Amino acid sequence: MEKKHIFIQTFGCQMNVHDSEKIMTLMERSGYESCDDMRKADLIIINTCSIREKAAQKVYSQLGRLKELKREKPGLILGVGGCLAQQWGSKFIERIPFLDLVFGTHNIHMLPELVTRIEKTKAPVVQIEFQESVKSLNIPALSSNGKISAYITIMQGCNNFCSYCVVPYLRGREESRSFREIADEVKSLAHRGVKEITLLGQNVNSYGASNSNGHDFADLLREIDKIGGIERIRFTTSHPKDLSDKLIHCFSETDKLCEHIHLPVQAGSNRILKMMNRCYTIKDYLEKVDKLRAVCPEISITSDIIVGFPGETDRDFQATIDMMKKIRFDGIFSFNYSEREGTDAAKLGDTVSIFVKRERLRLVQSLQEEHTIEKHRAHVGNIVEILVEGMSKNSREDMTGRTRTNKIVNFRGNHELIGKAVHVKITDAYLHSLRGELTEEEVTKC
Ligand code: 5AD
Numbered sequence: 348m349e350k351k352h353i354f355i356q357t358f359g360c361q362m363n364v365h366d367s368e369k370i371m372t373l374m375e376r377s378g379y380e381s382c383d384d385m386r387k388a389d390l391i392i393i394n395t396c397s398i399r400e401k402a403a404q405k406v407y408s409q410l411g412r413l414k415e416l417k418r419e420k421p422g423l424i425l426g427v428g429g430c431l432a433q434q435w436g437s438k439f440i441e442r443i444p445f446l447d448l449v450f451g452t453h454n455i456h457m458l459p460e461l462v463t464r465i466e467k468t469k470a471p472v473v474q475i476e477f478q479e480s481v482k483s484l485n486i487p488a489l490s491s492n493g494k495i496s497a498y499i500t501i502m503q504g505c506n507n508f509c510s511y512c513v514v515p516y517l518r519g520r521e522e523s524r525s526f527r528e529i530a531d532e533v534k535s536l537a538h539r540g541v542k543e544i545t546l547l548g549q550n551v552n553s554y555g556a557s558n559s560n561g562h563d564f565a566d567l568l569r570e571i572d573k574i575g576g577i578e579r580i581r582f583t584t585s586h587p588k589d590l591s592d593k594l595i596h597c598f599s600e601t602d603k604l605c606e607h608i609h610l611p612v613q614a615g616s617n618r619i620l621k622m623m624n625r626c627y628t629i630k631d632y633l634e635k636v637d638k639l640r641a642v643c644p645e646i647s648i649t650s651d652i653i654v655g656f657p658g659e660t661d662r663d664f665q666a667t668i669d670m671m672k673k674i675r676f677d678g679i680f681s682f683n684y685s686e687r688e689g690t691d692a693a694k695l696g697d698t699v700s701i702f703v704k705r706e707r708l709r710l711v712q713s714l715q716e717e718h719t720i721e722k723h724r725a726h727v728g729n730i731v732e733i734l735v736e737g738m739s740k741n742s743r744e745d746m747t748g749r750t751r752t753n754k755i756v757n758f759r760g761n762h763e764l765i766g767k768a769v770h771v772k773i774t775d776a777y778l779h780s781l782r783g784e785l786t787e788e789e790v791t792k793c
């Protein structure tokens with residue numbers, strides 16, 4: 348029998364990218380084959396994100412473009428999953444009547460059964476009920492076959508209810524996977540040639556807290572550190588309030604843990620942090636940064652910053668700028684505040700004008716560019732270890748990889764180096780990457 352084809356388009360975060368890999372695993376088991384041309388597909392899944400309004404708008408315009416394809420190919424099954432699907436449920440089908448399937452963040456494991464039902468009945472299906480336990484947590488991502496880097500979900504959901512954020516409503520409460528299962532999955536990935544793993548969760552450093560399985564996140568890192576074949580461990584995302592001293596010490600004691608942490612600060616004003624329900628002050632955050640740098644002087648620290656939260660004054664915004672100058676992040680993701688329905692912050696109104704938000708965002712981004720380039724320039728002359736990921740996007744003669752501190756480095760080399768850890772001497776620094784040359788010399792910096 349001829350195989351059917353599935354095409355998945357993913358919007359949003361790494362968590363969504365990984366969910367798409369799980370969807371692929373499930374559908375491959377049900378006889379589907381992945382394809383990268385949506386015109387050939389029998390099943391198209393759009394995996395959505397709704398964390399900011401802009402992300403949601405992108406999904407709607409993509410669905411608009413698919414209308415034509417659906418008309419040309421009536422047998423095509425078109426489904427949406429992820430946070431926007433969870434949020435909109437059956438309203439999605441009212442708005443986009445040519446959709447066949449809407450499935451929520453807790454329903455991924457049911458996908459093969461839902462697709463079969465649509466094939467038989469030709470009727471649309473909406474499945475968005477939260478489950479007591481998220482069954483898809485344990486589905487491995489087979490599509491990481493042949494890759495040197497893989498994601499593993501270790502927990503999902505969030506209990507923090509930051510006032511601006513929809514995630515707790517759309518992903519449900521925190522749930523951690525079993526310690527053993529995670530270790531076994533890492534072993535199996537290592538067996539298939541994976542060298543670098545990224546542990547994923549909305550709040551990875553509260554791993555174990557809600558399931559009280561006797562192990563916390565630092566224990567998990569130490570366990571994975573012992574697994575042969577794995578060379579690098581990364582994780583994202585962590586909440587500052589859950590960054591324990593025990594976890595900070597892992598950066599010096601756990602060999603494979605890379606010297607990088609993404610630690611979203613969101614704002615520099617204590618007043619705004621309180622309104623955001625972040626549960627720390629800027630003093631607490633600075634103390635954690637100092638501790639991280641004392642334990643691991645080379646650590647790279649990246650962050651998320653929101654500008655224009657309701658009621659943010661010039662003075663509050665200046666506190667964000669002052670905090671950035673004090674910390675000097677290696678990189679940030681920065682966002683205009685966008686009101687999300689149902690959140691506590693939505694009750695405050697969207698009081699900062701788009702013009703003020705834009706100007707504040709511009710100031711934050713240009714300051715960060717100064718800091719990023721300054722950090723990059725400090726690398727020139729260093730010998731660093733790069734895990735080679737593939738060919739560079741810009742030149743067929745160049746290879747690309749990352750330092751342990753998560754900086755992109757391009758260098759002249761050939762594809763036989765893919766998957767290998769090589770030493771590179773940094774020669775040039777740019778805003779988004781570094782450039783270097785292969786060397787036999789010993790590493791001088793992470
Ligand atoms: N508006 C703007 N940015 C947001 N984020 C989450 N919710 C919102 C919102 N409503 C940002 C936060 C978070 C990142 C993933 O997205 O900075 O850390």
Ligand code: SF4
Pocket residue numbers: 505506507508509512513514515549550586
């Ligand atoms: Fe959203 Fe806050 Fe949870 Fe992060 S910690 S997912 S920002 S509620």
